[in-house]
Amino acid sequence: MKIGGYLCTGCGIGDRLDTKSLETVAVREGRIGFCKTHDFLCSQAGVDMIKADMAAEGDEKVTKAVIMACSRRAKTESFHFGATPVARVNLREGVIWIRPEGSEHDETTQEMAADYIRMGCAEAKAMQQADASGEQSKNNHIMVVGGGMTGMTAALEASKAGYYASIIEKADHLGGVMGQLKQRQPERSPYQNPQDTGVAALIAAVEADDKITVYLNSTIAKTAGAPGRFEVDIASTVGTGTHAEFGAIVQATGFTPYDANKLPEFSYGKTPNVVTQLELEALALAAGDGPIKRADGKIVENVVFVQCAGQRSQKEGHLSYCSGHCCATSIKQAMYFKDTNPEIETTVLFDDIRTPGAGGENFYRSAQDKFVTFRKGKVSTVDVKGNDLQVNFKDLILDEDAHMDADLVVLATGMLPNSGTDIDTMKDKDASGEIKVPVTSILNLNYRQGPDVPHLVNGFADSHFICFPYETRRTGIYTAGPVRRPMDAGQAQTDAMGAVMKAIQAIENSASGRAAHPRSGDLSFPTFRKEGCTQCKRCTVECPFGAIDEDEKGYPKYNEARCRRCGTCMGACPVQVISFKNYSIETVGAQLKAVDVPDEFQEKPRILVLACENDAYPALDMAAMKRNESSAFIRVIPVRCLGSTNTIWIKDALGSGYDGVVMMGCKKGADYQCHFVKGSEMAHVRMEKIGDTLSTMNLESERVAVHEVAITDIDRAPKLLDEMVEVINRVGLSPFKF
Amino acid sequence: MTTAVNQAMVEKYKGNFLKEVTDNVEEGSWVKMCMQCGVCSGSCPLGPHWDHPPQELFMMIRANKREEVLSSTSMWMCTSCYNCVARCPRGLPITHIMHGLAHYSKRMGMKPKHQPTEQFGQMFWDNLTKKGRVNELKLGLGLYFKDGFAEGVKVSMGKQKLGLNMMKAKRMSPMEMLGGHGVKDLSGFHAMLKKAEELEAARVGENTDAK
């Protein structure tokens, strides 16, 4: 049982550095079992050498390895040895590629390399093999909340993949909003005519599927547990409730139509002849194959569609966003009229016609071909004129105020997501006169951080990430359909499939203890030392993923399967009792302590750099690939997320003679780019507090800097480090060098 | 003054000008397909002289501005350069629609007064249909005298040098005054045009019958 060191002398490492003395540093100071050198360590021969040592028996067996070669981003596959902990010492991108050649630099460059080796050895010593907790369980059953088109599609697709599904529907029937439509916009070439909604077929398929259970008149009273072991109480408005267990959850709770009563300027409510798109569907269904009639029985001969009614508007009570489907929906509805009787006048008053893609544009052209008239106009009011109506608008093309008569006006109003409680405000938004989002909880999660999935914007429970639309802050729970984002039926069905894919993945991952994206496959998970815990609750509050509950005494209760392994809890803990086997206060603390801090007379400052492993560290890496020079005084430690940075590290660093600390995390704020949501922001907050510590130590506050660094900052990142060097030149070396 | 057929049309289409244009104007069935991008309007060489460029005319048609469209001088500004046709993203044969609208406005008796292109165009048509081929000299002189004799003398004096140049170059022949070129089967030619005009009138006429 020993730690093996492997020093590569390839890629110029051997030429630029005194590797003999580095070996000595590794063994004597790093105090690891041995240090072998190889001139091409990533070659099959090199890797086989390492594997052989790991396969050895007894004392000779290498159980941890220190790879002293290139960046952890290079040759990752070659130096990946299953569960065996590996510390990567970055001598190539981290040292020789950022340091100029020439004897005058050799000393500092060599010191840099030696320090990184000391750090790597220390890290390896502190790391332990991460294995799954063993408390995994597998449950092949997906709970689908909502029995509309999205929900039914999700259940059927899950079943098709060999999994079970239960649909929880609050109404007494399946179908949702799509079930109230006459037809939907075309999904297939040539995209010219409305098509059947397919809802009836879906309902039939769901009822025929023995892998699918349907709970009608039902809501969710309580959701507890975690992926692989969700415990759900299903309440019924008609019968007695049920308790069921699920592996994952798809939330397809759809939307509520915008309340058109907020649009008095369009005379909605004053007359039954001003209707919303959804209300027109009812008239169309009632008409069957015959002509569409108004409430008063008059056959409609002249209908006007008002687009963006109460949408794309900053007016109080209006929706700022666009609901996406309404242009195509009005086109479809105009066709309801034209297809029964071409003589019926149909006019669409729009600002922008938004019919994207191949299908959309063809559908638009088809409507024009059927004599649906489109006018770019802004509708100011709709007046009641006897039994009929007058639509007043500004024709933006003819640049004049205009009006037209109509016997029916259809308002293209928007969608409000049924996303449950907004846990960030936990209050009814309507109180402030804003958009009313239904605030009764949908999932009733018993999570410490609130009963529903966090909202992104406008009440939609969407992912914040462009590359990762199914990123969720509640592992194992995936939203799909209009609750996630305004969308049409076709998109919602695709969305249902995407969500089911992720749900299945969550089931499989939780069964084996693997983390979900972005640290996919990570087996480590946080644990805490109960003796030290002060029940301060910071970890439970700060966890971006609501993974940590509290027991009755207020101690944290970890739910491994919900956890995303970012370490924010570890960074938050004021008494440093939280750790992962392979990533802990110790693995980083030991590294920074391992650095050999020269006494002040040598005038060689030491700067600790803590860099986000996903953005800042790659940026420094790519800067090195460009051979951008960096200071010889920096010592970089990659962290899972800046949110995992515990202030103790900063204190220790400053206390042990470092002259400055630079932290590099992702963008924070509304458009945050931190892949663990608030990690970067938390770090900034904590570091604001470090000021006190600094002053008690009589240290200048400039010695600690926190920066937002993007992966593209290949030129900026090294400059930020040079800035710290200048600061130290200005304020002088740390007095804490012993 | 507007024609009887004009009244009949107004009657028939009850303010649905788009339908009227679709049914009766050359290539008029394309008007509905315009998406108001305006590329035609920007492509026209005489654009600045259009009160209403094509795309706007199409919008006016949808807005039932029958009077304004048919009495407009705009479509008479078309030089038949086909820039609009070549660039239209919806494939509208805009040049033909402009010709069609111009002709229709004439047929409805709503053409603008003293529109030179309208006058010249009529002259050209009369000239070519007379003999089956154009007599450029007569056409030219006709043009100069279109606004009456005195005007004509002035204009033609101004154009004297040009005329002489052309004669020198043998590209204008006084012989044209007497007889000049023409088709041999003139009677057949005239019969053909007459028939065509009948058929077309019938089409419009039949459209004007009450439903």
Place this chain on the structure above:
Amino acid sequence: MAKHEYSYYPGCSSQKGASSSNLEKSVETLCEELDIKLNPIPDWNCCGASIGYAGGGELPRMTLSARNLALSEKHHPDQDVVATCAACWLNTREVQERLNHNPTLKAETNIALQSVKLEYKGNKKVRHMVEVLIEDIGYDVLGSKVKKPLEGLKIAGYVGCQTNRPFGIDGESFENPMYLDKMVETLGAEALTKYDKKVACCSGALMFSEPEKGQALVKDIIESAYDSGANMIVTPCPLCQANVEIYQDDINARYKTKFDMPVMYYSQLMDVAFGRSALDAALNGNIIQSKRLREIADK
């Protein structure tokens, strides 16, 4: 028996004593050189040009070209129809496309054609003379015929509208056709390929009805030619030729310019380059002469 034979539609302005008789003459010469036989469509009539719409409705105008096509189908069944005039070519080709596209219109046209005992089938290929030169003869052959390279001529190739849109010469761009420049280079002259008015409009028939507006357009066309260093404009279109050449005096008077820009037909340049006389090339048919071109022709 000539190598290439075509059913020829001359059009009104190409007639003897008409405005583009010099085009007619120079094309005749060209055809002798290239062993091309143009068989005029017997008793052809005017195509209605682009201004006929004022007086003529859709159908009557259709019948004009339909009659010509029907005559060609009857008398020259196996020959492509070829026109030298842009408007004639455009109208004839367009009418055929529109009739073949619209059964009602085609039927009605044929009813009208009964009065001249003709039937229109619509199976003809309607081509521009330039297409014949490019596709059937080819630049190489044209080049090989050059006896007197047109050295010293800096030529702005002015394609205009109707030779170029909506059909255009096969494979050429609407905005930047290159064939005229290629021809010019083939003949040993310098082509000013950056000439930016090459597809601008000369106002067509509106030059007669709206002279001020028309001349404003022509002014830009000539000005830009001077700016690009041209000492000659060449065009394939009779109306372009006339509009750009014959109003230069008026334009000079109106805009205080000193335009004296020769405007020739591609066919005239070819005749001269192929060694034919100024007379054969109908150079005297131009109001503004190019000294340089004459020198080459006379040497």
Place this chain on the structure above:
Amino acid sequence: MTDVVATNQTIIVVGGGISGMTAALEATETGKQVILLEKRPYLGGRVSQLYKYFPKMCHPTCGQEINQRRIKMNQNLTVLTQAEVANISGNTGDYTVSVTLTPRYVNNHCTACGECAKAATTEFDDEFNYNMGKRKGVYLPNAMAFPQHYVIDQRLIGTAEADAAKAACKYGAIDLDQQVETLDLKAGAVIFATGWKPYDANKIQPYGYDRFANVITNVEFERLMDPHGPTGGKLLRPSDGKEAKNVAFIQCAGSRDKNHLAHCSRICCMASLKQTNYVQEKFGDDGKSTIYYIDMRAIDRFDDFYQKVQDNPNVSFIKSKVAKVEEDKASGNPVLHGVDTEGYKRYANQHDLVVLATGMEPSVDFKGFPVKIMVNDEGFIEQDDSNGGIFAAGVASDALDVNRAVQHATAAALRAVQVVNQVAGA
């Protein structure tokens, strides 16, 4: 000889762009055997050539880093680059896909140390920068390139330079004798994530992309902003290297147009709105942008982004399809001619630079595909049961933005998983 294990429970994903990577990862992280084929020598596809994403203005390479790390850590996923599908035969649950591997001339011994490139001199147009810059014939395609191996340009083979590069490599990574290989791989399902190519702007003649240096495309504009790009991230126009402070964006350049692409490419409006931010980023209030549009298609919450840009006094909007672009000879400035259709106003506007918002064309012509699949008139694959175990992911299915493409790719992964699970008799 490349050897890859594949069974009829394997999922083959064609195309290593963001959609392909996503489909492959989602399937493989659910425990499936996946082979990812990419015809370029590296993964990342089109988005790796973008500077920022709308509406967050974050960097595509950030997500690419995560995805590439997921790939590196996953044992069930095999990546083959410079790999193209030559043929497909068989049926759902039992396909044989023959793959052509063109040589890289560099094997996986490569440590990306760069010694070989030092030995090379000849330069070629840099495809990664849409040929706006040059790269050597021995090169790492880009800083994020995965696999992180150098490439030797086919055109260098047989030259002394190639031999010099080989000699410079201490690790036997250069193999100039590599030949084209063909592999026959079994698969239960095949996902086509073949993505898009920018519509050829040369075909949009009125805008003179082929004639005027200062008329460029929106994808080229992205490269100008990228610190790794041809200008090192400076917004300089091609003709004279002058700062492009007054930029025109022409929407629907080749889209919604029967002369070009009949469909709406969906992303171009948002792309231009995003790119107006670039102009601000570089020049602040000195940076002016004008967007010439037919309809602004900022769908769903993207409209909030649109409204933000509308509030920016340095950005103006003109509802007009530009008729034509001319060049001011003296300044080299493009001059845009057209009519503002909102109230009929003519314009002839000079700008420093014109960016054509060119649309998306499917990069593969699926007509004449080895097996019968449903393809619409626009050239995109339509989901249909008759397609069997062959599925589209991302833009192969329709013009989509990144977020929707990834969503679609995740759904495509499920379709494939359904097939192989049925094969496995799950």
